[in-house]
Amino acid sequence: MNIEHLKLFVRLAVTHNISQAGQELGLSPAVASAHISKLEEGLGVRLLHRTTRKVSLTQEGEAFLPYAEEVLASVEMARASVGAGSMAPRGTLRVTAPASFGRMHLVPSLKAFLAHYPHLSLDLRLSDSIVDLVEGGFDIAIRNAELKDSSLIARKLAPDQRIICASPEYLKHYGEPRSPQDLLNHQCINLLGLETWVFATASGPASIKTHGQLRTDNGEAMRDACVSGLGIAISSTWSVYQHMARGELVQVLPNNPLIAHTAIWAMYSSARQLAPKVRAFIDFYAEYFGEEPYWDKALPGA
Structure with missing residues (x-):
């Protein structure tokens, strides 16, 4: 069984396009098609349904896919182990990340990462939607939500400290809340589904059902509305540290x-x-981020 044929098959399971999958591996459409035909001949089954526009996996292809992925992962591990791990990481790494965090903290650091690993190429997809890691064909998903899928392993990259903030303009006009209960008398900007804020107090946790004129499904929009003086909001320090350093929040x-x-x-x-x-x-x-990431070190009073 040819490893290059397996690589092509795994990419086809993601792209559903022979030309695109072949191009990613430096193959012409004709050569890519021939490789898949040889793989099918060797297995004695049809792995793909082919049309003029796209391909899809047959039932046998779906069953074969996880084993093909496991073989490729084992081969890569075996190669890396030769010479006590002297083999440099190589190939295409597919990563999905939240749009705001990706733009602010992944993209600016990619030059250093890729310079450190010159044999790697990166396919980075930024989206605020929760993408299925396996179905989407991703190697890594960056998330700042609790781990709910037991089939995934999570490694902590950095703390995600969340604080309540407002613009000086808003506080000058409406006053500053002195207790969590005071928020009931303020305009609060919320992310959809996160209207209840839970605080630590001397008497225990306090849950406050906040309200306001604006709700949004985008963290950057919430932050920018807060900077504009529309209300009080929860924000991650990685999102607002620059605005706080400038005195805007x-x-x-x-x-x-x-x-x-x-x-x-x-x-x-x-x-x-x-x-x-x-x-x-x-x-x-x-x-790169560390236990105390650079955005927390840059906060006023840090």
């Missing part, structure tokens, strides 16, 4: 921290061995 209720079990996680499938390219990405960013 200030922290509200610093003595009543939010109760939130959040962090920046790198997730990967537990069904696969940890490929060198995946380990390289995770190790690089765990060190």
Whole structure:
């Protein structure tokens, strides 16, 4: 069984296009088609349904896919182990990440990452939607939500500290809340589904059902509305640290921290061995961000 044929098959399962999958591996459409035909002949089954526009996996192809992925992961691990791991990570690493975090903290650091691993190429997809890591064909998903899928393994890359903030303009006009209960008398800007804020107080956790004229499904829009003086909002420090340094936002209720079990996680499938390219990405960013990431060090009073 040819390893290059398996690589092409795995990419086809993601792209559903022979030309695109072949191009990613440096193959012409004709050569890519021939490789798949040879793989099918060797197995004695049809792996793909072919049309003029796209391909899809047959039932046999669906059953074969996880084994093909496991073989490729094992080969990559075996190559990396030769010479006590002297083999440099290589190939295409597919990563999905939240749009805001990706733009602010992944993209600016990619030059250093790719310079450190010159044999790697990166396919980075930024989306605020929760993308299925396995179905989407991704090696790594960056998330700042709690891990709910037991089939995934999570590695913490950085803390995700969340605070309450407002613009000086808003606080000058409406006053500063002195307790979590005071928020009931304020305009609060919310992300959809996160209207209840839970605070640590001397008497225990306090849950406040906040309200306001604006709700949004985008963290950057919420932050920018807060900077504009539309209300008080929860924000991650990685999102607002620059605005706080410029004095455009200030922290509200610093003595009543939010109760939130959040962090920046790198997730990967537990069904696969940890490929060198995946380990390289995770190790690089765990060190790059560190226990106290640069955005927290830049906060006023830090």
